[in-house]
Amino acid sequence: xxxxxxxxxxxxxxxxxxxxxxxxxxxxxxxxxxxxxxxxxxxxxxxxxxxxxxxxxxxxxxxxxxxxxxxxxxxxxxxxxxxxxxxxxxxxxxxxxxxxxxxxxxxxxxxxxxxxxxxxxxxxxxxxxxxxxxxxxxxxxxxxxxxxxxxxxxxxxxxxxxxxxxxxxxxxxxxxxxxxxxxxxxxxxxxxxxxxxxxxxxxxxxxxxxxxxxxxxxxxxxxxxxxxxxxxxxxxxxxxxxxxxxxxxxxxxxxxxxxxxxxxxxxxxxxxxxxxxxxxxxxxxxxxxxxxxxxxxxxxxxxxxxxxxxxxxxxxxxxxxxxxxxxxxxxxxxxxxxxxxxxxxxxxxxxxxxxxxxxxxxx
Numbered sequence: 001x002x003x004x005x006x007x008x009x010x011x012x013x014x015x016x017x018x019x020x021x022x023x024x025x026x027x028x029x030x031x032x033x034x035x036x037x038x039x040x041x042x043x044x045x046x047x048x049x050x051x052x053x054x055x056x057x058x059x060x061x062x063x064x065x066x067x068x069x070x071x072x073x074x075x076x077x078x079x080x081x082x083x084x085x086x087x088x089x090x091x092x093x094x095x096x097x098x099x100x101x102x103x104x105x106x107x108x109x110x111x112x113x114x115x116x117x118x119x120x121x122x123x124x125x126x127x128x129x130x131x132x133x134x135x136x137x138x139x140x141x142x143x144x145x146x147x148x149x150x151x152x153x154x155x156x157x158x159x160x161x162x163x164x165x166x167x168x169x170x171x172x173x174x175x176x177x178x179x180x181x182x183x184x185x186x187x188x189x190x191x192x193x194x195x196x197x198x199x200x201x202x203x204x205x206x207x208x209x210x211x212x213x214x215x216x217x218x219x220x221x222x223x224x225x226x227x228x229x230x231x232x233x234x235x236x237x238x239x240x241x242x243x244x245x246x247x248x249x250x251x252x253x254x255x256x257x258x259x260x261x262x263x264x265x266x267x268x269x270x271x272x273x274x275x276x277x278x279x280x281x282x283x284x285x286x287x288x289x290x291x292x293x294x295x296x297x298x299x300x301x302x303x304x305x306x307x308x309x310x311x312x313x314x315x316x317x318x319x320x321x322x323x324x325x326x327x328x329x330x331x332x333x334x335x336x337x338x339x340x341x342x343x344x345x346x347x348x349x350x351x352x353x354x355x356x357x358x359x360x361x362x363x
Contacts, residue, residue: 022035022339022340023035025306027122028330046136052139062124062131067117076090082111083112087108170198232276239272245266246260298349302343309339309340
């Protein structure tokens with residue numbers, strides 16, 4: 001039975017995307033570390049005990065891998081930032097004339113390493129925020145909340161996202177069973193013995209999913225007039241083009257005047273197209289998730305962090321993007337740091353996850 005006190009999964013995604021948006025507005029390592037700490041605290045406090053909720057650690061490892069790869073690139077391929085503090089000098093490989101601007105080896109400066117570290121930290125923080133959404137939002141409940149026009153795409157995405165956690169859970173379960181039977185659970189031989197049951201379980205889940213989707217009428221479409229189909233296509237395409245043009249306008253200095261209205265108009269047109277497209281795939285929802293006050297607080301806290309960090313980036317760009325020439329230690333700006341702490345609100349306004357019942361506990 002679904003927990004009626006759970007927060008809407010869309011609210012968790014909006015909260016995480018808000019933190020991720022805030023991470024893209026700064027290269028200050030102190031603020032980025034604070035955003036990662038905020039997301040980690042909320043995940044530790046509100047993550048349920050479910051297979052799909054164990055992916056946060058994988059995203060943290062992915063962020064660390066991004067840091068390592070970016071620093072290796074800066075060491076061996078150089079950095080666009082010139083510097084005077086030489087850390088080490090590698091043997092430089094001569095390249096032909098057509099490869100000007102690219103070098104292999106040579107001088108490695110502290111300014112170049114710090115610039116690469118700041119740049120990689122921003123991407124790592126964004127990945128970790130997305131991992132927080134994966135650990136907090138139930139993918140099956142999120143699928144129920146999607147509009148009808150995106151239902152087929154949502155099913156494919158949810159199946160893809162839940163395949164890896166279920167696969168890891170099956171491997172852990174089979175390895176534990178082999179240990180209890182006194183058999184080795186490591187090495188190539190153990191992997192070969194575990195692989196066949198894992199594939200068999202994946203096939204059984206696929207067949208069960210297909211049967212469940214067929215019994216619920218998946219793929220059934222309604223008869224929609226041709227005029228509505230054409231209107232849906234026009235609104236969707238025009239909306240996507242408007243979103244792209246508006247985003248481009250916001251990212252360029254010359255398009256600041258038209259970027260916001262074009263983005264809003266494109267978003268409205270795309271939403272209208274999705275609403276009309278949902279009439280082609282009628283479906284019902286059993287006990288739909290409600291967007292209550294707690295969902296507004298969760299989503300609003302992430303939006304507030306993103307808005308305040310965006311405002312701080314325009315008011316005081318030097319504090320949110322510390323320079324590396326000259327090489328100075330970054331400082332923690334007070335009110336942007338306080339804005340990041342607003343992301344902790346979901347840890348206090350949402351209910352704690354219910355612990356799994358023991359076999360002796362009555363249901």
